[in-house]
Amino acid sequence: MSDLLSKTEEFVTDLLVNELDSNYLYHNLRHTQRVVKSTKELLDAHDLSAKENDIITLAAWLHDVGYTRGTENHEANSCEIAKEFLKKEGYEEKAIEEVCALIMATKREHEPKNLKEEIIRDADSSHFGQNSYADTSEMLRQELSLLGIADMSAKEWRTSNIKMFQTEHRFYTDFAKKNWQEGKDKNLKKLVKNLKKQKKTRRKEELKVKLKNQSPERGIQTMFRVTMRNHLKLSDIADTKANILLSVNAIIISMLLTNLIPKLDNPSNDYLIYPTGIFVLFSIVSMVMSVLATRPNVTSGEFTKEDVKDKKVNLLFFGNFHKMKLLDYEWAIQEMIKDQTYVYKSLTKDLYFLGVVLDKKYKLLRWTYTIFMIGIILSTIAFFVALKYFGPERIIELPT
Secondary structure (H helix, E strand, C coil): CHHHHHHHHHHHHHHHHHCCCCCCCCCCHHHHHHHHHHHHHHHHCCCCCHHHHHHHHHHHHHCCHHHHHCCCCHHHHHHHHHHHHHHHCCCCHHHHHHHHHHHHCCCCCCCCCCHHHHHHHHHHCHHHHCCCHHHHHHHHHHHHHHCCCCCCCHHHHHHHHHHHHHHHCCCCCHHHHHHCHHHHHHHHHHHHHHHHHHHHHHHHHHHHHHHHHHCCHHHHHHHHHHHHHHHHHHHHHHHHHHHHHHHHHHHHHHHHHHHHHHHHHCHHHHHHHHHHHHHHHHHHHHHHHHHHHHCCCCCCCCCCHHHHHCCCCCCCCHHHCCCCCHHHHHHHHHHHHHCHHHHHHHHHHHHHHHHHHHHHHHHHHHHHHHHHHHHHHHHHHHHHHHHHHHCHHHCCCCCC
16 A cells, blocks of 8 residues: 555656646645645544555545646545546545545535544644744735635735634644644734734824824925025025125236236326226125125024013024023023924014025125126226227327
């Protein structure tokens, strides 16, 4: 009989390796080998005849070969394949019928009628009590999805498994109850724990999204942050423009002082006085206006407790508190953050007055650039006119 078992193992291995669809991630050779191993453990714990042991072992090897013909009625297909193989090997008819009966006993809804059926059913579900259950279960979930049988989320799969553990599955043999039930209970606890954890996490995420959608706080803070950043960028741009104009005019005046103005002492260069004067005048005016555009305006830097209580002072602007003591300022800040309206009011004031300063800067800059442009044009025209009508070639030489 050991020869038949060896041939059966070779037959099943060849069939499942070469003819089984690769989408069967769970019902494959590895699963069959696990069932056979569990079957041997159960048979070792029971005093059955050698013939009964062989029949149960053959059923364990052949119980899932029907999957090579598809998932529909795979138990019946397994029986057909088992009969064909065992008849070919000359196995007796009555024993073949017993093997088929055990294969049909592996149906999910079947209730075992004898010890042999209890053994094959316990062996087929032995993975419920093993440490590798989580990985094995995930393989089955993916298999069902790939085959188009069921597409369950992780949460739905856990719920389904918990229901099966609690209401459908049970071990029948004393050996399984003693050795595998504890592992099954642990796996059930893990499933319940993970499901609760997942539900808790999901509730937190839903609550977070709900609060985010219901509360305007985030939107208000973003509005103030973006607006403040834009105002500060505009202020930096204005200061940069003013500094550029200030530097250019400083360079122009330096060049005039070192190169052109010393030559005006010569009477022959009198025609350059007016163009140079126009150039210098407009450059100085541009420099003055550039300085005015960037010159800081610091306020008194003091406030009273009444100002804070009446919400009249903007504690976010340094010009309103730079002369105050630290303790007074800390007290004022604590009073402000107690009142959300006061905080938003202070932020609004800060934005408003920053906007007022920007308006003043850009108006001054516009006039500064306009004056600089006019000065360049007028002084250039003046130089050409002076050169044409009053230049050295226009001086009439007196006869000696």
